[in-house]
Amino acid sequence: MSNTLTPAPEVLRLVRMVGRFGWLGGYTHAVLMDDGGILCARCTHDNYRLISWATRHQARDGWEAFAVFAVDDGPETCDHCGKEIV
Numbered sequence: 001m002s003n004t005l006t007p008a009p010e011v012l013r014l015v016r017m018v019g020r021f022g023w024l025g026g027y028t029h030a031v032l033m034d035d036g037g038i039l040c041a042r043c044t045h046d047n048y049r050l051i052s053w054a055t056r057h058q059a060r061d062g063w064e065a066f067a068v069f070a071v072d073d074g075p076e077t078c079d080h081c082g083k084e085i086v
Contacts, residue, residue: 008055014068015055019045027070030078030085034064037079047080 018029022041031039031051044051047063054063076085 008058011065011067012052012055015044015051015065016048018068019048024068024070027072028085029068030071030076031065032067032069033062033079034060034066035062037062038076038085039080040078040083040085042083043078043080 014024014029015031017024018031018041023029029041031044033039034054039047039051050063051065053059054061055065058064071085077083078085
């Protein structure tokens with residue numbers, strides 16, 4: 001099954017930006033993973049190699065990034081570290 005949301009190179013470019021800066025365009029961003037989990041900027045940065053490999057190979061192992069989104073409807077919780085993303 002192919003990733004039908006966004007091609008892997010584009011997702012990885014955005015994931016890398018979230019991991020480096022934590023926010024884009026004035027909004028805090030988070031990464032949506034293939035298992036429905038959400039990662040904060042710090043966990044994205046710390047686990048970028050795993051995310052990159054899984055996304056490029058469509059591993060469906062919980063580390064594949066599907067999308068990057070702005071956290072604007074209220075706080076989310078990072079599923080890796082438990083930190084609140086605001």
